[in-house]
Amino acid sequence: MNPDEARQLFFEELGNIAPEWDPAAIDPQDDIREAMDIDSMDVLNLVIALHKRIGIDIPEVDYGKLITIESAVAYLVAKSGG
Amino acid sequence: MPSLGSDMEAGTLVEWLKAPGDAVKRGDIVAVVETQKGAIEIEIFQDGVIAEQLVEVGQTVPVGTPLARLRGAGEVEAPAEKAPAAEKAPAAEPPPTPLPLPVAPPPPPRPAEAAARVSPAARRLAAERGIDPASLAGSGPGGAVVLADVEAVGKTAAKPKPRGLDLDAMRKAIAAAMSRSKREIPHYYLSHEVELGAATAWLAATNAARAPADRLLIGALFLKAVALALTRHKGFNGFYGAGGFTPSDAVHIGAAVAIRGGGLVAPAIHDTDKLSLDAIMAKMRDLVARVRAGTLRSSELADPTVTVSSLGERGIAGMFSIIYPPQVAIFGIGKVVERVWPVDGEIALRPVVTVTLAGDHRVSDGHRGALVLNEIDRLLQEPETL
Numbered sequence: 001m002n003p004d005e006a007r008q009l010f011f012e013e014l015g016n017i018a019p020e021w022d023p024a025a026i027d028p029q030d031d032i033r034e035a036m037d038i039d040s041m042d043v044l045n046l047v048i049a050l051h052k053r054i055g056i057d058i059p060e061v062d063y064g065k066l067i068t069i070e071s072a073v074a075y076l077v078a079k080s081g082g
Numbered sequence: 083m084p085s086l087g088s089d090m091e092a093g094t095l096v097e098w099l100k101a102p103g104d105a106v107k108r109g110d111i112v113a114v115v116e117t118q119k120g121a122i123e124i125e126i127f128q129d130g131v132i133a134e135q136l137v138e139v140g141q142t143v144p145v146g147t148p149l150a151r152l153r154g155a156g157e158v159e160a161p162a163e164k165a166p167a168a169e170k171a172p173a174a175e176p177p178p179t180p181l182p183l184p185v186a187p188p189p190p191p192r193p194a195e196a197a198a199r200v201s202p203a204a205r206r207l208a209a210e211r212g213i214d215p216a217s218l219a220g221s222g223p224g225g226a227v228v229l230a231d232v233e234a235v236g237k238t239a240a241k242p243k244p245r246g247l248d249l250d251a252m253r254k255a256i257a258a259a260m261s262r263s264k265r266e267i268p269h270y271y272l273s274h275e276v277e278l279g280a281a282t283a284w285l286a287a288t289n290a291a292r293a294p295a296d297r298l299l300i301g302a303l304f305l306k307a308v309a310l311a312l313t314r315h316k317g318f319n320g321f322y323g324a325g326g327f328t329p330s331d332a333v334h335i336g337a338a339v340a341i342r343g344g345g346l347v348a349p350a351i352h353d354t355d356k357l358s359l360d361a362i363m364a365k366m367r368d369l370v371a372r373v374r375a376g377t378l379r380s381s382e383l384a385d386p387t388v389t390v391s392s393l394g395e396r397g398i399a400g401m402f403s404i405i406y407p408p409q410v411a412i413f414g415i416g417k418v419v420e421r422v423w424p425v426d427g428e429i430a431l432r433p434v435v436t437v438t439l440a441g442d443h444r445v446s447d448g449h450r451g452a453l454v455l456n457e458i459d460r461l462l463q464e465p466e467t468l
Contacts, residue, residue, distance in 0.1 A: 020342050037342045039394045040299050041370050048294040060289045060297065 001054070001080040006073045013049045014069075017042045028069040043067075054080060083115065083137075085145045086122055086383040088407050089259035093117045094142040095149065097205060104132050106152075111379065113149060114205075118248065118255040119347050120376040121209075122383060130154050200227040207232045209376065252345040260404050267322075267410075268443040271402045274455040276462055277423055278433040284465040301392050302363040304415050304435075306468045308390055309333045309354035311457040317446035318411035318439075318454060319388045327410060327445045336386025336406070337366060339373045347373055348389045348406065349382035359468055393417055400436030410442035411451075413458075 001009070011023040014032070021036045032038050038046075046066065047058045056079045058066070065075040083093050097114040100106055111123045112132070134151040137143055200208070200215040204227050208215040213232060220227035263269075281303055289297040312319040312333050320329040333355040336348035349372075351357070351365045372378055391403050392415040400416040416436040423432035437458055441451045461468060 018342065033396050039340070039396065040301070041367065044294065044297060044299060045367070051294045058294060060286060 001077055003073050003077055006076040006080070007069070009053065010050075010069065010072050010076060013046055013053065016049065017046050023069065026069060028073075030069075031067050032069065033067055050076070056080060083143050083145050083147045083149060084124065084380050084384060086115075086117055086119065086380055087255075087259070088262070089255040090117055090119075090145055092142050092144045093122075095137045095139055096121060097139060097200070098135060100132050102132050102134055106130060106132060115380075118251040119383060120252075120378065122378050122380055124149070124380045126152070128152065128154075203229045204232045249341070249343060249345050252341075256345070259406060263404050263407050267405050267407065269405060269440050270443050270448050270451065272439045272441070272448060272451045272455055273400060273402075274437050274452075274459060275421070275434050276437055276459045278418060278435055278462065281462050281465045282418070282433045296360070298359055298363050299366070300418065301394070301415075302359045302366060303462065303465055303468055304392060304437075305335055305337060305351065305354055305362050305366070305390055306357070306359055307458045307461040308388075308413055309335055310461055310468070311454050312388060313355050314457060315450065315454045317450055318441065320410060321387070321408040322410050322442060322444065323408055327442075330387040332387065334385055334387045336389040336409075337369060338389060338391035339370055341373060347378065347383065348386055348391070349373065349378050350386040352381075352385075388412070390415065400438055402438050403440050405440055405442055410445045412440045414438040414440070 014023045014036070015021075018036045018038060023036075026032065026035050033043070043063055043066065047063065050056065051058060054076075056076070058079070062075065066072045083095075086093070093115040094117075095113060096116045098112070099114065100110070100112045106112055106126050107129045108125075108127060110126050112126045113124045115122050115124050130152040132150055133153040135149070136151060137147065137149045143149075200220075205215055207229060208218075208227075211232065215227045215232065218227045218231045220231055278300075281300065285298060285300055285303065316329050317327070319333055320327060322328075332353055334350040334352050335354040336350050338346050338348040340346045349369050351362060351369070354362060357365070369378075369382070386406075386409065388409055389403070389406050389412040391401070391412060393401060395417055397417040399419055401414040403412040403414045405412050414437070416438075418433050418435045420431050421434040423430055423434060425432070437455055439451050439455055441448070
């Protein structure tokens, strides 16, 4: 998965979790929990959705890597083997 | 029209899901009602057959108004005798809601809505797309708006939002309930820090071996610990009515769920004390999803026996909440934070959460409240037993 694909996929799943927000309008370095009012239940649902969709294992200790768009895209690229 | 909390004065019937002649059993969803808390699915409280609908779609009626006449399973169809039969309507068994608030006269039904017939599938899609189904020309039987009519509107409509949720109205309802609480309930407040080293370690180990969909959040442990503590300490779980306090044997924790953009509701997780952590977690996920989609059920809003409000990981250390009448206690759970903590005479860093209790002095006092918080602490030190 290249960064553009990863970003598009992450935006889609983020949009499903918090439909009130447009992920493209969020600063990629902002903490999405603050910027999009994402709580721990939302993060878990996001992890479940990503796991289901691309089959990657996201252990709990890696949740912190999903909290900005920039770090999440990098994480998904790395986890999917680039 | 059942009371879905002491702050509710009236509701608007937006959809009938059962028609006259339909057999219903306890727990069936018979109608959808729009309230300040969004659209609520109304469950029926007894078995029978719908004899007559007494309220039309679009009508706003005060709490307590019979919605339908129900014929018992074995009853023969009798000639309409409205007065006594009306008592059998679902509104007959709301939980105690003392000191009813003054009820505003219902506004007259809006003709367009009263006439609009919308299929449930069409209503759902319309809500998802932010379309008012009453504004569409129906192509179904009798001019009913069907799924195809909503689909035909295309994808240009607004983003999905919880159906029928009016945040301004919800804010007014919260203000009314909280004002009443502060006027009538002599609150006392307690705070206790709980060290969570054992709980977080157990949780991390448990979740490490699980697929994401089966993982637990620490919030599930908090709810179970509170529920178990309440089975051992009376005076915090139940309702305060005109005749004083009525304790509840069942523990139905109202789990406060924040709504993005403001507002909150605290739907019940029934029999929290008897559920496994996995079952509580599943209920929490289901409730959060349905709060956001605007599909809560009447029983969930009507009968929480106590409330737990958790700030979650974006919160702050602690909060002191206001009791939601007619309940007599509310627990506040802060964010889990790292704190300097003494361990065996040494200084260590430990995850710590502040648990608070607002209690009703008409029913309990600080000493008994302290026992409850200590019990919650003790339970959280043995997470594997929860």
